[in-house]
Amino acid sequence: ESVALAETVVAVLETIVATIDENVDELGRIDAIAGDGDHGIGMQRGSHAALAAGRAAAQAGAGAGTVLAQAADGWSDKAGGTSGALWGVILTAIAASLGDTGRPEAAAVAAGVAAGAKGVTDYGKAEIGDKTLVDALLPLTETLTARIAAGDDFLDAWQVAAASATTAAEATADLLPRMGRARTHGMNSVGTPDPGAISLALIATSVGALLAD
Ligand code: ADP
Numbered sequence: 697e698s699v700a701l702a703e704t705v706v707a708v709l710e711t712i713v714a715t716i717d718e719n720v721d722e723l724g725r726i727d728a729i730a731g732d733g734d735h736g737i738g739m740q741r742g743s744h745a746a747l748a749a750g751r752a753a754a755q756a757g758a759g760a761g762t763v764l765a766q767a768a769d770g771w772s773d774k775a776g777g778t779s780g781a782l783w784g785v786i787l788t789a790i791a792a793s794l795g796d797t798g799r800p801e802a803a804a805v806a807a808g809v810a811a812g813a814k815g816v817t818d819y820g821k822a823e824i825g826d827k828t829l830v831d832a833l834l835p836l837t838e839t840l841t842a843r844i845a846a847g848d849d850f851l852d853a854w855q856v857a858a859a860s861a862t863t864a865a866e867a868t869a870d871l872l873p874r875m876g877r878a879r880t881h882g883m884n885s886v887g888t889p890d891p892g893a894i895s896l897a898l899i900a901t902s903v904g905a906l907l908a909d
């Protein structure tokens with residue numbers, strides 16, 4: 697069972713890589729409107745490094761938590777940029793909730809996602825409405841936690857949570873940025889969503905589709 701779970705983590709990392717590869721140009725394009733245009737490339741570097749590190753750990757026989765923790769370190773080491781550090785924080789927290797043996801409880805994984813969100817806001821100091829990936833991550837976390845508390849199974853809860861992250865990411869188009877590089881370009885970004893929020897929602901959606909297979 698722990699081996700199967702490590703394989704699931706690798707499959708999740710493969711799905712993240714495929715999603716970012718597919719959207720790399722669009723993420724760069726929207727980051728160029730108010731930022732420096734490197735969000736697609738940064739996410740691509742980070743996710744590919746995460747997959748390589750996760751695969752190496754899985755091949756060495758590591759459990760799911762260690763596979764994801766190694767992937768998180770690979771991501772933050774190689775991505776560069778603000779989002780790379782934040783994805784390292786998110787995945788490290790989720791990794792801790794998985795553990796290396798047995799099957800984690802849905803509520804424990806939801807708590808891991810919540811711990812990741814808290815790590816992101818502690819590290820980056822962004823609040824809801826600042827036009828960052830926090831605008832997608834907090835709805836994801838809150839919906840996931842509420843649905844699991846209400847008795848949904850993990851997959852159903854994750855899919856509803858990913859949908860709320862997508863809605864929230866798209867809604868960042870209306871906001872003025874207050875954090876990160878986008879801050880210095882202010883008005884340029886109104887009408888365009890935050891790239892980090894969009895990539896987070898794309899990843900959450902694709903992971904939901906993978907887990908449903
Ligand atoms: P960089 O801004 O260093 O070039 P990226 O382009 O990869 O890095 O990532 C930009 C994204 O990072 C933004 O779209 C935003 O979602 C996210 N971001 C930037 N600063 C913060 C912050 N303080 N807290 C949370 N997310 C942030």
Ligand code: MG
Nearest residue numbers: 731732734735
């Ligand atoms: Mg950038």
Ligand code: MG
Nearest residue numbers: 732734777778
């Ligand atoms: Mg940059």
